[in-house]
Amino acid sequence: MSDRLRTTFAGIEFKNPVALASGTCGFGKELSEYFDLEKLGGICSKGLTLNPRSGNIGIRVWETPSGMMNSVGLENPGIAHYIKEDLPRMRSLDLINIVNLGGHSIEDYVEAVEILNKEDIDILELNISCPNVKSGGMNFGIETGCARGIVKEIRKRYNGKLMIKLSPNAKDIVELASMCQEEGADAVSLVNTFLGMAIDIKNRKPVFANVNAGLSGPAIKPIALRMVHQVANAIDIPVMGLGGITSWQDAIEFIMAGATCIQVGTGTFMKPDISMDIIEGMEKFCLDEGIKNISEIRGIL
């Protein structure tokens, strides 16, 4: 690989701008059987919470035209388990290690952040946008005023690079992103899943126990791209763009719309090593188009 895809994101050097999205790659272990993880720019951990969570009951996945809905509900082993069992392996890899943190209350977030402050991680991705957790999660990320409280509090306490993951279900995602910048976040990532619904018409009941679930995949890509474009044009801190990226062409679109890095999520379910195809395709596009570095086409629209 040349330096064509080398990217500086919030002062951190990525060998390429492609990361795996939280919740679609576990902690990298399973995917390492499919490709060399070190070819990635970065990995976002499965969404972690202070304490272990067993996640939601009932059906957790539902396929839709060009997409899927999930209602996992942040099933995860908790911060302490992650630090002991997965972080050492993640840290030994030559890639940017992004830890995704969710929570139910400001107290939970704060306690987790105090623990993570002592660990060597590259970026903390603060999830204020999970649609599948009844209290907290996305509720923090709908109203800018409510979100400000948590971003302010975490920024005050967290010493490292802080990226806020935004919900497309926010009332005003541009306002939300501007608030993150004002409160001192280093970056934002967007978008998380869109709130959707499916009904089992035979049983006359919602498919999901939580009624609503998060829609992802190519179905949401045009909307995600529009939001990334609007946000990137409104703020100065870098944007990590995601939402239905399944090809290198999609990735280039997000970069042109203003994303500095991109994340691949649901695409990995179509093909475990789809991120490798995306990186190779982006590299070749730059070569073919005479682009010396990907930053030349960033935010050109």
Next chain:
Amino acid sequence: MAKIIENYRVSKDFFLMRVALGDIKSEDVRMGQFFMLRSGKNYPLLSRPISVFDVDSDSVSFLYQVVGEGTKIFSELKAHDNIEIDRPHGNGFPSVSGRIALVGGGVGVAPLYFTAKQLSENSGFNGENDIEKDLSDRANTFLETSIDIYLGFREEPALIERYEDIANKVIVNLGGFITDDIDTREYDYILSCGPTPMMKALYNKCKEQNSKAKLYVSMENRMACGIGACLVCTCETTKGNKRACKDGPVFLANEVFEIE
């Protein structure tokens, strides 16, 4: 991409697809495992987990039911078409010996053929030609494996003759409850695959009959990644949450049906 050798209808809704194994070694495929299949098109989005029906030195067969868009696309593929088959996944059935019942419902019958074959090979039991020999020295070979297969279908049976070739006996139930046809006390092990209510009924029957049989069930939870990364197929067990695709699909029945 793997080459389809043949793909044809075997009953009203069931199809049998045989695919070249390519780089995958046949000895790496265990009974009760599944592959993630996709047609090579981008949509439907997710690959489909399909159980292994049979394996030989250079091909793997899948018995599948057309239930939705994804399996309908599979059913339309022809010999020489390509399909993506992503490696064998999951733990598979345990290698046990003794008096064994395999109980399948609907398309859950699919993994039982290869399971019966592997279990017989493991014990030296080799289909009906050996039954007489087996019976003649039953006293000395109590742990010699004998396999009975119970197959439940809603409407039309599929490939019964194939199962009859490899089992001590095959019991077929059409439209009723296959669990009514088994005396669980006759077995050391029962391995089952099918709808969860069927497997749960089987578990309850084992309890009611005070059976000593150890019951293993293969769970059919909806999956997305199939490799253990996404946690959508999580199965609640007495030992905590397990991933049906990676830690399963086969679990001890009491671990999944004794959740408070």
